[in-house]
Amino acid sequence: MSNFSRQMNLSSSLIRRLHRHRSLANSSSRAFTTTEGHRPTIVEKRSIDILHDPWFNKGTAFSMTERDRLDLRGLLPPNVMSSEQQIARFMSDLKILEVQARDGPLDPNALAKWRILNRLHDRNETMYYKVLIANIEEYAPIVYTPTVGLVCQNYSGLFRRPRGMYFSAADRGEMMSMVYNWPADQVDMIVVTDGSRILGLGDLGVQGIGISIGKLDLYVAAAGINPQRVLPIMIDVGTNNKKLLEDPLYMGLQEPRLEGEEYIAVVDEFMEAVFTRWPNVIVQFEDFQSKWAFKLLQRYRAKYRMFNDDVQGTAGVAIAGLLGAVRAQERPMIDFPKMKIVVAGAGSAGLGVLNAARKTMGRMLGDSETAFESARSQFWVVDAKGLITEERKNIDPEATPFARNIKEIGRQGLKEGASLVEVVRQVKPDVLLGLSAVGGLFSKEVLEALKESTSTRPAIFAMSNPTKNAECTPDDAFSVLGENVIYASGSPFRDVDFGNGHIGHSNQGNNMYLFPGIGLGTLLSGSRIISDGMLQAAAECLAAYMTEEEVLKGIIYPPISKIRDITKEVAAAVIKEAIEEDLAEGYRDMDIRDLQKLTQEEIVGYVEDNMWDPEYKTLVYKEN
Structure with missing residues (x-):
């Protein structure tokens, strides 16, 4: 594994370099251009069978030549429409068909939209992904968090x-x-x-x-x-x-x-x-559930190409946000191990974040046993029974390293089982991190206690999903703590307009910033496993994505609209780390020796050229 100075160098020079790489990769010609999208696709179906196959169906976009070739003439309206016209027609239908289902606080029509999108997926897969990519900011919350929670609750009735x-x-x-x-x-x-x-x-x-x-x-x-x-x-x-x-x-x-x-x-x-x-x-x-999440991760991760998104993906997104909070507080990165963090929640996600943050802090402090012990002392973990200490009976083994010493917390006026508000009041944390799945846990009393934070700009991470489980809303946070607080959540919320030209930014610390890039980078590197270093590289890349100007405004995560560019950068960082850890084995025609020769810009180009785009292909019928 590469040394920590390389892993954690989030200086302004690294951030500038990342933006320069992105600019060069976007502007330069591709060195790995593929022609697959221009070749006709041979199919063994025609007539109505093609129209019933969501992978090959183009609907009204079939050309007249294809209609004759595939026996489709007369089975479709005569007007040949472009994919852009199809999307416009679908969007118009979507607005008409939305019903007042009252499914959630942000979008009362969420489940209705999911049904309509699902029907499109059933009949035309290419167009479905065209719509999703073109409107990712609007529809990611429909196909994923928070609407996916409603879908799962009602799946028996929705199943088609x-x-x-x-x-x-x-x-x-x-x-x-x-x-x-x-x-x-x-x-x-x-x-x-x-x-x-x-x-x-x-x-x-x-x-x-x-x-x-x-x-x-x-x-x-x-x-x-x-x-x-x-x-x-x-x-x-x-x-x-x-x-x-x-x-x-x-x-x-x-x-x-x-x-x-x-x-x-x-x-x-x-x-x-x-x-x-x-x-x-x-x-x-x-x-x-957490009792199996950690056990199965440890059981399989050294043998198979696998990872656990709740444990490792959530941890990576949280680490990126925490590093962004340090930048937003105008502190040097080396101050991260000095941050006092109160964590509400000790499930698989909470413990995953704790372990990742502790490792990051420990490495910054010298990668020694003493360093990791020092890092441990920066966390106060509160679960449903209150503050976790060494007196806790039947403690989860994964939580044991974070159990507080009774004598130490006694000097702070705390004890086993102390409430969240008591802990916040006494610790005066820099960060209040919620992974509890308890909606509204960060009550007005808790937020008032956070006013005593020793930080000039405390951070609140209300990361639980779906929306109703968020520990607090941005309105709650900004109304109690004022404009200067840094706020992030797991589900999407609107920014808060203070009416004086100032905006309270509601950052969404969503796992979708990382898991697609982790998966894509692993695939394209041919890595045998997914290492801690590869996950760390992904988190660093996300943390470095934001400019200094953005983080000083309190923006610590990028907009979802940039997700394909973010994923491309994260995947490139994962590939580079896999190569340096000698885990990469190459992918398809890209031999590991060729992969090792690529510059950072070329790796980004290699990633981009291997990303599938939803484009209609010319179809040619072939008899069996």
Whole structure:
């Protein structure tokens, strides 16, 4: 692994260099131009079969030549429309068809929009991704957080066309053969969940596959992963949700969740099956309850190309935001290990962030045991039972390193189980970080206590999803703490207009800034595993993406509208780190020796040239 000075050099020179690389990569001609998009595609379907295939269907965009060639003349209205005209027509229909479903505080028509987009996905996949990419800021919250939570809660009623695969406890002993039921010989990306902890909504059983589908939509839209090479997967090991167990319309196994070795055996069999058929696939674990999230991550990460987005992706996005907060406070980066951080929440996401932040601080302090011990002392962790100390009984092993010493906190006027407001009042933290899944946890009393922070510009990270689970809204934060607070959330919120020309920026610390780039960079590097260094490189890249002018305004995350450019940069950083750690093995025609010769600008170009774009291809029929 490269040394820490290279990993953590977020000086102004690095940031300028990143922006220079982006400019050069965008302006220079591509050295790796592909011609695949210009070649006709041979199909063995025609007539109505083509129109019923979402991958090949173009709707009214079929040219007259194609209509004659594919026996489509008369099956479509005579006017040949461009893809731009199709999108305009779809957008017009969308506005007309929206109903007052009152699904959420930000968009009352969210679920209605999801249904309409889903129907488009069913009939014309290329156009679906064109619409999604062109309107990513508006539709990312529809296909992903926060609307995906509503989708999962209502999935049994929304289910129409099957997507993805389902591996269940009833399939034990059959997974190695059933994996060949999926028609694609090449799968690059799998997102898998067991439905046990969907966002902050808890156990939703088999309905949790909506999470896997939504994440992979973003892999296609943000990272340019070919949609024919993605696979959403649900591992159904039962559910402990009483409502689902009693629901006659529930589509999953209506039995209690497997536990212990039985559970692990099912996941083991699944992992062996998918990596046997697709040895180079990348598997992203999503929304597993914390007791399994860490255990499965440690069990598989050294053997397979996999990562856990809740543990590692959330941690990376949070680290990038924390480093951005240091910059916004006009402090040198070396001050990060001095930041006092109160963390609300000790689930998989909270503990993932804690471990990543501790490692980052420790490396900045010298990468020694003493350094890591010093870093540990900067965190105060509060869960549902209050402040976690060494007196806590039955403590989660992952939380043990962050349990506070009783004598030490006694001098601060605190004790085991102290409330969040007491901890904030006594610690006076620089950062209040929420990963609790408890909406409104940062009450007015807690925010008032944060006024006593020793920082001139305290930061609030209300990271829990979906929207209703955010620990506080930007309106809450800015109304109590004033314009100078730095605010970030996991779900999207609107900026706060103070009416005097000043804006309170609502940053969205969304995992979609990182996981598409981590997956794409791993794929294009051919790395054998996903290392801590690769994850760290991704977080650094995101932290460096913002200009000094932006962070001083309190903008610590970029707009979602730039997601494809962000993903390209993150993927390039991951590839570069994989090469330097000697993990990369190359991808397709790009041999590792050729990959090693590329400059940073060329790596960015290489990434861009391997990102799929939703363009209609000329179709040519071939008889069997």
